[in-house]
Amino acid sequence: MSRPQRIRIGTRASQLALVQAEWVGGRIRELVPEADVELVRISTKGDRILDVPLARVGGKGLFVKEIEEALLDGRIDLAVHSMKDVPAVLPAALHIAVVPEREVPQDAFVSRKFAGLDELPRGATLGTSSLRRKAQLLALRPDLDLRDLRGNVGTRLQKLDRGDFDAIMLAAAGLRRLGLEARITANMAPETMLPAVGQGALGIEMRRSDAVLLERILPLHHAETAVTVAAERAFLTRLEGGCQVPIGAYATLHAGRVELSGLIATADGKTVLRETRSSARSGAENLGRELAEALLARGGRAILEAVYQGPLS
Template sequence: MKQTIKIGTRASLLAVTQSTWVKNQIEAHHPGTSVELVKITTKGDKILDVPLAKVGGKGLFVKEIEDALLEKRVDLAVHSMKDVPTDLPDGLHVAVVPVREVPQDAFISVKYATLSELPHGATIGTSSLRRKAQLASLRPDLEIKDLRGNLDTRLRKLDEGMYDAIILAGAGLNRLGMQERITALFSVEEMLPAIGQGSLGIELRESDSELLEGLQFLHHEETALAVAAERAFLLRLEGGCQVPIGAYATVDGDILTLTGLIASVDGKTVLREQASGSVSEAASLGRNLAEVLLDRGGRAILDEVYGENNQA
């Protein structure tokens, strides 16, 4: 391993926490190697007053970091996999996927224990179209409002009474040691997670084979297979992170089970299917499940969503 490794990371508290975990793992596993964090501001970090779905484009939280990788200003990048587009720049790959944290979305409220306890007309905050669609299906009486900003900002807005409840990824709260803020975790049957939610991806240059070999101790094959199936599903749907699409895969021995979802933003139509197959067919399983949902009406839903976003 190189004596000094530079990790490119977003500057948010969660991103730095995740990258620091990777830094600590590398330094413990490779004594004599020093790891430095290089904080990089991305386009998604700068645009805080507009819902991401209206910003458009892919890679809002990774492009500037990938540029730094390609320009050799950093040696690797640590991403939340749900932020990583399915098409990567030439010369880069996400070759190391550590073990997954909890994949579920978290219900967070000061006054109410569960989603079902929220009173009629209560205000719930999220900017994710995937969450909005599933919330609208579960509780069409709620007022769903946009919620942007870093994790601390979102929690502060809840504490100040701007929302009766908010939805965040459980993994981020766990990684920050803020488990006590989680009021309840949604089951994946109630709220299907985003593609790759709860998993990290370590991106590096394809030419850095020695660095890849030195990072293999961090790789968790079951997580990588599950995320590969989810990302193949997303790739077939040509979806960014801001469309009402969800997927979650589990691995049991040699069998991979994938659940996929396409929903209308208003939650009136929720298409959901499940398929199982060999782990060796993870990518084809994802593509095939996407085809099933497209044929069931998903194509019309996505055409409408993309059309609305393009007009924004």
């Protein structure tokens, strides 16, 4: 087996992305001590456009496309992504090769004045950049004033602290990875707020041809996380999902069985389709597709076709 001399890790330049990439880099340094591990910061379209809600920017892979281009042309050897940012379909020459153990999947309610979502008064302002969160929040609390909130985690917390919002909602995993767990006022149970597909999980994307490097870093792979995320992503793939549609999914694994909850909603929260199914571990991806078909049949197809402005395959 050849000895890697240098391993270049592609990452977004945000503080959270760098923390995640450095964690992966530290583990790789332990596994491949002879290699020089380097972080390569790459600016993505989603990072550059901060004054427009993601749903209006359009397209898929807003936070990964430029990083994938760097992988394809050989400028980097692997990429570290938040799995919730990874589109359902990848370039043919690339794959998510390693999925480390998942952090917590929940959304976090953060406020300086209120103890939880139920405590917010009518008309309170809540900031979030996610259509998925907005749709579920509108279904739960249509009386709230939901406002767009972009920027990195630090920027979002600053906007809360200076009084722009009564509360904001973020992924709990990001706050925990940044050492900001104390800022979490309440964790939203998945039963109340279904997370994004892959939320809390990282994915290491590589070229399919790099088998030698993959063998060296494979101990980073967490099989249980990979199975649950595969079920969630199969659900997303069938729905041709992107950030323009409120879609959520969360899978758990117990005693060899996968339980998957999935959601399709209208942006106004007036229609929220949700269902839970389970299967044997070996059928995780089929489970994702079957759950998607069930929700499409219940009205999800009409919701998605209205957003995509065309027929769903």
